[in-house]
Amino acid sequence: MVPVDSGAAFHYPRAGMALNFQHLTSTKQLSRRDADAILQHARLMERYLKEGAQEPRLPGKILAALFYEPSTRTRLSFETAMLRLGGQVITADGFQFSSLYKGETIEDTIIMVNQYADIIAMRHPEQGSADRAAAVSKVPFINAGDGPGQHPTQALLDLLTIERERGKIDGLRIAMVGDLKFGRTVHSLTFLLGLYNGVRFTYVSPKELVVPEKVTSFLKEKDIAYEETDDFNAALACDVLYMTRIQQERFTDRSEYERLKDSYVLRAKQLKGKDVSVLHPLPRVGEIDPDVDALPNAAYFRQAKNGVLIRMAVLDMLLQRGL
Amino acid sequence: MVPVDSGAAFHYPRAGMALNFQHLTSTKQLSRRDADAILQHARLMERYLKEGAQEPRLPGKILAALFYEPSTRTRLSFETAMLRLGGQVITADGFQFSSLYKGETIEDTIIMVNQYADIIAMRHPEQGSADRAAAVSKVPFINAGDGPGQHPTQALLDLLTIERERGKIDGLRIAMVGDLKFGRTVHSLTFLLGLYNGVRFTYVSPKELVVPEKVTSFLKEKDIAYEETDDFNAALACDVLYMTRIQQERFTDRSEYERLKDSYVLRAKQLKGKDVSVLHPLPRVGEIDPDVDALPNAAYFRQAKNGVLIRMAVLDMLLQRGL
Amino acid sequence: MVPVDSGAAFHYPRAGMALNFQHLTSTKQLSRRDADAILQHARLMERYLKEGAQEPRLPGKILAALFYEPSTRTRLSFETAMLRLGGQVITADGFQFSSLYKGETIEDTIIMVNQYADIIAMRHPEQGSADRAAAVSKVPFINAGDGPGQHPTQALLDLLTIERERGKIDGLRIAMVGDLKFGRTVHSLTFLLGLYNGVRFTYVSPKELVVPEKVTSFLKEKDIAYEETDDFNAALACDVLYMTRIQQERFTDRSEYERLKDSYVLRAKQLKGKDVSVLHPLPRVGEIDPDVDALPNAAYFRQAKNGVLIRMAVLDMLLQRGL
DSSP states (O other), rough: OOOOOTTTTTOOOTGGGGGSSSSSOOOGOOHHHHHHHHHHHHHHHHHHHHHHHHOOOSTTTTEEEEEOOHHHHHHHHHHHHHHHOOOOOEEEGGGHHHHHHHHHHHHHHHEEEEEESSSEEEEEEEHHHHHHHHOOOSSOEEEEEEEOOOHHHHHHHHHHHHHHHHOOTTTOEEEEESTTTTTTHHHHHHHHHTSSSSOOEEEEEEGGGGGOHHHHHHHHHHTTTTTEEHHHHHHHSSSEEEEOOGGGOOSSSHHHHHHHHHHOOOGGGTTTTTEEEEEOSSSSSBBBBBGGGTTTTTTTTHHHHHHHHHHHHHHHHHTTTTT | OOOOSSSOOOOOOGGGGGGGGOBBBGGGGHHHHHHHHHHHHHHHHHHHHHSSSSSSOOOOOOOOEESSSHHHHHHHHHHHHHHHHOOEEEEEGGOHHHHHHTTOOOHHHHHHHHHHTTTTEESSSTHOOOOOOHHHSSSSSEEETTSSOOOHHHHHHHHHHHHHHOOOOOOTTEESOOTTOHHHHHHHHHHHHHHHHHHEEEEEOOOGGGGOHHHHHHHHTTTEEEESSSSSHHTSSSSSEEEEEOGGOOSSSHHHHHHHHHHBBBBBGGGGGGOOOEEOSSOOSSSBOOGGGTTBBBBBHHHHHHHHHHHHHHHHHHHHTTO | OTTTTTTTTOOOOOOGGOSSOOOOOOOOGOOHHHHHHHHHHHHHHHHHHHHHSSSSSSTEEEEEEEEOOOHHHHHHHHHHHHHHHHHHEEEEEEGGOOHOOHHHHHHHHHHHHTTTTTTTEEESSSSTTHHHHHHOOSSOOEEETTSSOOOHHHHHHHHHHHHHHSSSOTEEEEEEOTTTEEEEEEHHHHHHHHSTTTTTEEEEEGGGGOOOOOHHHHHHTTTEEEEESSSSSHHHTSSSSOOOOOGGGGGGGGHHHHHHHHOOOBGGGGTTTTTOEEESSSSSSBBBOGTTTTTTOOHHHHHHHHHHHHHHHHHHHHHHHOO
């Protein structure tokens, strides 16, 4: 079989881009060099897709997608990425995940799945579950969200989207809007953008949902400029507007949810004359009016495509390490 | 890679059979020419399967099977069809379909899945959901059932079965029996058979479950002969006897269901000396006694095989359009 | 395409190893010659995996994994096996299995799935369901557990593990510990080990959970030596210690469960100086302390790998029959 990188059309600088870790559990483990390498590899993956019908990159390799809580979007994105690389997928999803109910530990499940799959992506409702899994896994392990903890491929696809929409990352003004207290993606992305130079943050939220101390202390430590406000207009003046959903399940008081959920709704008229790229981790439930979709500012559907590219890049880089 | 249609054994008249639509949401969008072309392609698909181990027709292509309500039969049939063509499948099924519960619109889900898959098949409990999905999908979209609405590949597989069992479609006498009011397959198949010449319908049901006005007005408008009766014997004199299940979930009054469900049960002795082909969309729950299974009249299990062939044909034709 | 067995590196004695049955529903149908042939083929499968990236053995073949009750471990093991052989998989799992709820018989489901797949693996909560399925299936059928009945590939993977850990099977002293009354794996494995010469059994359980009469009458009939005891130490003196989980769902009285579940817990200190191989069908819920995992005695995670090999062997042998 012809190696995938032997053709004239596709030069894959394998040695130069190897990651120096086996598992991806947190954006905090990434250096700027790592992040840049993954973004670069994601662009190669796009070219690989566009050239079509080539030799598969990961023939015979199996991804285990273990989703202890349902996340159709993330799961389908990982599965698509693996299939696009020519690999295969085994899936355990939500209600099907019977061993969980029989009291098996995460460690035992991961050791078992090591006997089946060549790489694992796991979503689990408990913070810290990903670290426990990675600690015992002999095959590469990717955290696909551990409760309120980390979701590094989401942050990486956000980063790729920002770079593609704006042409750079250094020096950008980034606004994050909505539920900044519980929004896992907001935290992960902040840590990742903190690797770049001169990025400034504007956090816009009702005061009940401000960014937590773990984020602000990170920013202070790194001496990164940021402001906190409840004024939506501050966000519209930035280069990037990262909208998030205010999740009903975070509220015990439903009336409090009803009062807050409409606090920050973006409509097309607000974007008139504005050069701001609008991102959203999706699904949205009203925070962005559909009249925004047709504007060039709307980057949130392109994010989904970038998600496949980032996951292809991470799967490919982690599995190529051993070759 | 050798093109699939270059071999001497397999001449695929690609240009001549292209469909002039991108999405398949309703049998009403089909002309007789379309229906004939799909049936012809299904026969080619059978030959493709029989010749075995050939070059895959759809290498690298991904079908997204989105089932907002469970339908194992239809889902497995679509997935089998895609795998038999050499493609791959990503699946979101029933309880797993988390975004639904997070309030995402069908439109947003479809736009997202467009970033993952090359073609989509969707089942959804709401009538009209398929049209909403097709309106925003840039990749081919197939309606796999939208509540009480349409389920075009079911009607096409019924049509293929009728043609194979009877050798023709024009001029046949078709009896439909059971729940004709809520039976989606009965409606879709009527519209499809209405494209052919001289087909006559006999609708047999309790009066609580007669065919709705949308069907009878279609028949009147097209000047198609039909009769309505509650006499099961009228059905046995036809060329085709299309049995349907009387679904408990359609009744609020359980005793009414119990009274009606045994109204029309087919047994082997009734078929003695009769040249009538028996179809059923399955699953059956007692409407056809298992003693019928061994008779040559019993076409309902061959229907399942025809379902794979029709879905192969539709997937292949819709994806070949862009080649 | 080059036949898989034409290469110099891989001699597969196809004719000599054909099984003389089409369906695998029970260990009771296996002769010693059958069991030996499957173990030998499993070792060939390991070699096939190690040599990597060869021609697929089962290209274009589809496994239907029908799981009427969830069993992620068994399902993923079967799916992995099929994918490793180059085949594909369609899956219906637990809550998704909608036709079940619509009252379809097992027979109708199997006849339908025959139209989709080349081979079927089914788990179902009712004893006898596997025999009903096999009776109507024209494609090879594998019982993946029928309630309190049989689960032959589990017993075969246990057998393979015993042989690999001990270098032989004849003459071994086998201890089985825990819930011997309801433990399906204990019964199936006993029947299978009964084919070998001079195997002796030590059954260790609280008296509420002793092996049932169907097992002891088998042992008496075959004149196989066995003892029953509630003394855990008797187990530690054997060559193989087969631990099982005491399942909460078997108890109506929770306090009775709480009292019994800790009766037989294995800890590392008990294994000091002991040459006994520890197996467990997994998942464990405390019967084996994690401090055992690092000992060479711990064979239970290697069992999972052997499970893939056994299922590859069975899938391959049953599908090769028709070639």
